Amino acid sequence: MPASNPQDATIALIAKITEDGVLDTEEVYELAEFLNENEEACQVWPGDILHDALLSAFDDGKLSDEEMETLGKMLQQIEQEVQESDEHTVWLEAPKPETPRYDVVELKAPSIKGKEVKGKNAAGEKYVANLETLSCSCEDWTTKRENLPTDSPGRLCSCLVSELNKEKESLPEVNAVFSWLLGERTQRGKGTHPVEFWNLVVMDEGTALVTFGSSKWAHVLVPIEDAVYERFGFNFSDRHWAYNRKPFGFQPVKEYINTIEIEV
Numbered sequence: 001m002p003a004s005n006p007q008d009a010t011i012a013l014i015a016k017i018t019e020d021g022v023l024d025t026e027e028v029y030e031l032a033e034f035l036n037e038n039e040e041a042c043q044v045w046p047g048d049i050l051h052d053a054l055l056s057a058f059d060d061g062k063l064s065d066e067e068m069e070t071l072g073k074m075l076q077q078i079e080q081e082v083q084e085s086d087e088h089t090v091w092l093e094a095p096k097p098e099t100p101r102y103d104v105v106e107l108k109a110p111s112i113k114g115k116e117v118k119g120k121n122a123a124g125e126k127y128v129a130n131l132e133t134l135s136c137s138c139e140d141w142t143t144k145r146e147n148l149p150t151d152s153p154g155r156l157c158s159c160l161v162s163e164l165n166k167e168k169e170s171l172p173e174v175n176a177v178f179s180w181l182l183g184e185r186t187q188r189g190k191g192t193h194p195v196e197f198w199n200l201v202v203m204d205e206g207t208a209l210v211t212f213g214s215s216k217w218a219h220v221l222v223p224i225e226d227a228v229y230e231r232f233g234f235n236f237s238d239r240h241w242a243y244n245r246k247p248f249g250f251q252p253v254k255e256y257i258n259t260i261e262i263e264v
Contacts, residue, residue, distance in 0.1 A: 006041035010034070011082055014046070014075055023072040025063055029244050032058065036248055046078045055248055102252035107178060107198040107209065109134055109153040110164065110171040117163050122189040127159045131167070136160055144194045153178065153198045154211070157191040175200065177209045177221055180229050193219045203252040210257065212236075218257060222247045236262055 013034055017027045032054045034041070041047035053074060057067040115131040127138040134155045135141065141157040148154045156164065164171065165186040168179060177200070185192060195213030205223075212218035220232040233242035234257055247253055 006038060006047065007044045009038065010041045010047045010050070011078075014078055018075055018079060023068060023075065025068070028054070028057075028063060028068070028071060032244075033246075036246055039249070039251065046081075050074070050078075051248070058245060061243055061245055102201050102203040102256060104256060105200045105202060107153055107175060107200050108151040109156060110174055111151075112164075112167060112171070115167075119159065119163070121159050121162075129157075129159045129163050131160070131163060134160060140191055145191075148194065148196055152196055153181075153192050154195045154213070155192075156185075158185070158189055159191075161185045161191055175207070176227065177207055177223070177229055180227055181209070181221065184229075199256075201253050201256050203250070205250055205252070208247075208250060208253045210253065210260075212260065212262065214262065216262075217242075218260070220247065220253060220257070222250050222253060236260070 013031060017023065017031060031050065035047055035051050035054065038047075042051040053071060057063055057071060111134055112131040116128065117131065118126070118128050120126050121138060125138055127136050129136040129138075134150065135146070136157050136159045138157055138159050141155070141159070145155045145157060161182055165182040168174060168182060174182075181192065193211045195211055195215070197213060198209070198211050201208040201210055207223065209221040209229075210218055211220075216235055216237040218234045218236065220234060221229040222232065224230045230247070232245060232247055234240075235242065
């Protein structure tokens with residue numbers, strides 16, 4: 001019989017995981033995915049404390065032996081508390097989750113009329129970058145970006161990224177996530193993701209950026225604090241997140257990605 005409320009569902013899953021007395025990484029990923037897809041379960045014990053613990057454990061993208069041991073002890077403690085008390089939170093007539101609300105806005109790259117600059121990139125290659133047409137003489141731009149739409153942020157090679165970042169304060173209404181991306185790409189000496197589609201997912205939790213093209217991968221940036229974003233990858237072929245890492249608490253982003261259809 002299925003669990004009648006989010007709390008019971010979490011406890012039932014814990015019982016299944018701990019049945020053999022051994023905790024492995026696949027079971028931790030299963031628990032994380034369950035909580036990620038069931039926000040109601042994260043609002044009551046024990047989902048609330050497990051959610052925080054899993055966020056901390058996955059912070060560096062991998063699970064250490066120490067983190068696995070800590071999670072195992074936490075699950076044992078939860079089961080002990082379940083056995084000692086029958087006084088659990090009861091959800092009566094739990095409301096059905098609403099479809100996540102969000103707006104999708106196309107992101108366009110900023111430009112500076114009549115501005116052309118010369119320089120040398122990290123590879124020592126001389127370049128001429130036009131900040132009005134968002135074009136450059138470097139090999140990366142001529143081989144990967146030249147045919148992208150004229151206002152696509154995907155046109156920005158490392159040369160254009162660097163030059164636009166220098167002018168960031170004077171650019172008209174640069175979106176916060178794109179502003180962060182210019183700085184991050186400049187620091188790493190890289191260009192943007194050379195794809196056609198750049199969409200902002202505007203939601204109550206903040207504004208995320210999803211980029212994709214004809215390849216099997218989408219790049220996703222979600223806000224984690226003021227002016228700081230975290231990067232994720234989604235594979236359209238296998239319909240899975242890279243390294244099993246998905247953005248916790250950003251259900252609208254995942255809902256939007258599920259609407260994207262591309263041929264790979």
